[in-house]
Amino acid sequence: MLDVQGVATEFRTRRGTVHAVNGVSFAVGDGEIVGIVGETGCGKSVTIRSILGLVKPPGQVVEGSAIFDGQNLLALPRRQLRRIRGAEIGFVAQHPFGALNPILRIERQFRNVIKAHRDASDDECREMALAMLKAVEIPGPERVLDGYAHELSGGMAQRVVIGIAMVLNPKLVIADEPTTALDVTVQSQILDLITELTSRGRRSMILVTHDLGVVAQYCQKVVIMYAGKVVETGPVAEVFRRPAHPYTEALLAAVPRPGEPLRVLRGTLPDLVDYPKGCPYNDRCTYVSEPWDRSAPDLRPISESRMVSCHLDILSEEVLRLAPHGPERG
């Protein structure tokens, strides 16, 4: 469905070049829901913006490819990319009120998207929009279509955004933190809905999030990012049960669980301007006692479905025994 290879995106600033995304590769299969997780500054949002051609200057995609349906999205002319975006790839942003136009009726916003891609009459557009609002379980869809965004609650507005993103029946839906701005009870409603619609239409989805619970409960595959790189990827159940990268392990252990001691990540993210030449996680890694002088590890397969970028094999008994400082607990 989507095959992303070696994408690198930079931002040229007065302080120097910010290496936001540094050779990111991952794949999304047919009907798969893939979670991209990481902390602030890990490059997860920039990665998907790069794929969608939404990176604006001073940002620039400098390397890589994103093959969608046989075409490289990163090499397509703007007009062709626009034809794909919205019709074949739907996008759901974090803030629903930022995504909706405050001065256009909801019906008009549906119509704009539909007419940009399809030859449809106003009546046909209204019918499609109504059907979509029913699918996203909005009560009183006619009233909502004739109204404006500000009349909606956060949850309802996000349902409208999802409706617009899916109205042209895209094969791939990309959602960037779709529930971060919403309350917990609304969050689960929206995630239930969006994943339901995805699997019902046999679509694929990329779900960008910082919430490990969202990945654990809704995704089949996970891509863990750190400092603009993919550190680990694989099936959620396997990665969460036996993480193969020290960062993944530390991230999972930093979730508060009553009755268990919290494990804390030491240190901070590396400087993205003065990007480290070796492993970007080296400073924080509990498995090494001093800096490596080795080059940055490549993303390598460790099983048919899993990849990791680490010089060590932390799943092996031997490394666990030899590791002088790790894994630190408590």
Next chain:
Amino acid sequence: MALNAVEKIFRQRSGPDVYAVNGVTLEIAPGETLGLIGESGSGKSTVARLALGLLQPDAGSVQFDGTDLTELAGRDRRTLGSDLTVVFQEPYESLNPRMSVGQIVEEPLIIHDRHLSRQQRRDRVVEALDSVRLDLSLYTRFPKNLSGGQQQRVGIARALVTRPKMIVLDEPTSSLDVSVRGQILMLLSELQLDRGLAYLFISHDIHTVEYVSARLAIMYLGQIVETGPTSRVFADPQHPYTRGLLSSRLSPDPGVALTRYRLLNEIPTPTELPEACFLTGRCPIEIDRCRDGRVPLSAYEEDGHRVACVRAPTSFWEGYPEVPNDV
């Protein structure tokens, strides 16, 4: 700290009155953490400001350490400010960008502990920075040059420098990343053990509140709908809102799916409150009796577990739609 039947109404010049807090009663013992959870619009941040004496309640009383905050003014309020402090959600926005770390942490001493000499103040600032494990080299730095985690440590140091008895923590970790959140939570629990601090820990993050609080209060539309020992409330939630809220949290362990109890619709704006249970219209197990009038908290068990629901004890949940979340 004790809040007794506290009410707060915000009157708007244009638009209807907002009934933000509607009869909240809660108590926090020395050295204890009370977790207060609720969604946006539940009134939890207003409770924080009432507890701090930053807002005057329209009814009810707020007592701290034997004094009634609603009757304090001027100078007395100032002395109190050293015993009762606050840490806010957005560390950067709550720090003055023109002041250095040292000045920010010192400021409460200048306001509240006027008898201290300059040298004594400096010693206290160093002590506070040390206790939040901030390097003294940051003393002259400005907030914008610090990471989010460091900024929040400065906020905590400022709350500690007057050696308070209690700290109100208003979403102290909500804007932080997972790894930094862990560091801050560990720090807060160590400080509590060392100094016998009481915390009012306000958050919408259910996992964090469950982890840090011995007791819990759940707010909905300006009312506490359920309260009790955290483990009891999690094991046996009695209010339909609590049940819906707690079951909407997502387990970070794949394969461990909670049964989802779905609430209908969304939280309304508190401009017109019904003379009925506040959950009417959203409650999946509503009956006629729920509309007879407002429902106060009443004892459910002797361990302090209290609930505001006419159907409690709700040993059966007929009609409550279960949404199995097997993806």
